[in-house]
Amino acid sequence: MAMTLTVTGQEIEVGVEVEEEVGVQKVIEHAGLTREEIFLTRTQQDYYVVNDIITKKTIFIDMNKTMEYFMKSLSYYNRPLAVATKEALLKARKDKKRYYVSIVGGGDTPEHSFGARNNVYKVDEYTNGKYTIFYVGPDGRIFQDHYQSGDYGQLGRDGVSFEHSVKTFGAIDIKKAVNRATKADRAFDWRVTLQFPDMRPEIIIFDTFMQYEEWFNRERIPEKYTKLKKIPVDLDFPKIELSNKE
Numbered sequence: 140m141a142m143t144l145t146v147t148g149q150e151i152e153v154g155v156e157v158e159e160e161v162g163v164q165k166v167i168e169h170a171g172l173t174r175e176e177i178f179l180t181r182t183q184q185d186y187y188v189v190n191d192i193i194t195k196k197t198i199f200i201d202m203n204k205t206m207e208y209f210m211k212s213l214s215y216y217n218r219p220l221a222v223a224t225k226e227a228l229l230k231a232r233k234d235k236k237r238y239y240v241s242i243v244g245g246g247d248t249p250e251h252s253f254g255a256r257n258n259v260y261k262v263d264e265y266t267n268g269k270y271t272i273f274y275v276g277p278d279g280r281i282f283q284d285h286y287q288s289g290d291y292g293q294l295g296r297d298g299v300s301f302e303h304s305v306k307t308f309g310a311i312d313i314k315k316a317v318n319r320a321t322k323a324d325r326a327f328d329w330r331v332t333l334q335f336p337d338m339r340p341e342i343i344i345f346d347t348f349m350q351y352e353e354w355f356n357r358e359r360i361p362e363k364y365t366k367l368k369k370i371p372v373d374l375d376f377p378k379i380e381l382s383n384k385e
């Protein structure tokens with residue numbers, strides 16, 4: 140629910156200041172970022188998105204950290220593949236080009252199944268069709284990982300996925316981010332002041348940052364006409380006209 144406040148005068152002075160400012164540098168140091176923190180940083184980085192089904196919070200994991208979790212998962216679940224992937228990463232950085240990691244299979248050679256102890260992998264400059272698991276780029280990124288938890292044991296699917304590795308090895312960082320988002324939603328509301336030329340100021344208050352973000356993406360009002368503040372939920376507002384908007 141969003142609450143709309145219409146101010147009857149041209150001058151508006153609610154007398155509310157942000158109780159705390161989240162430092163951008165401090166935010167960037169988190170492995171997992173909340174919606175609010177992503178909004179504050181406004182970086183052009185890529186993130187792996189995790190949706191927590193219990194709290195319904197969305198957490199964004201920096202792709203560099205995602206790669207770190209992924210390599211930990213490889214080393215734990217499939218050591219031979221981890222060794223081949225590290226070899227591919229070294230070659231890609233040195234030669235500044237893409238390398239593919241594939242499983243050796245086909246013909247009279249059995250491919251593999253999850254849990255096998257004799258899987259053989261190779262690094263090549265070219266893809267090997269269905270036998271290619273993923274490729275790595277010169278920037279150290281791993282691409283084309285489209286496997287999901289539960290796909291283990293199928294051809295080309297070696298018990299590894301970004302989803303599984305992030306949720307397993309990044310569980311602590313995800314939990315910390317979820318707790319920060321939950322705490323912020325309980326302790327603060329988000330107040331938007333709309334001020335268009337020759338119009339009365341209007342205040343809209345959102346219970347959570349996600350509600351504000353949904354409104355922002357839907358309305359697409361230029362930021363020069365809006366002012367956003369994070370306010371404690373227990374503030375007493377001056378007497379002004381109120382109307383509830385669902």
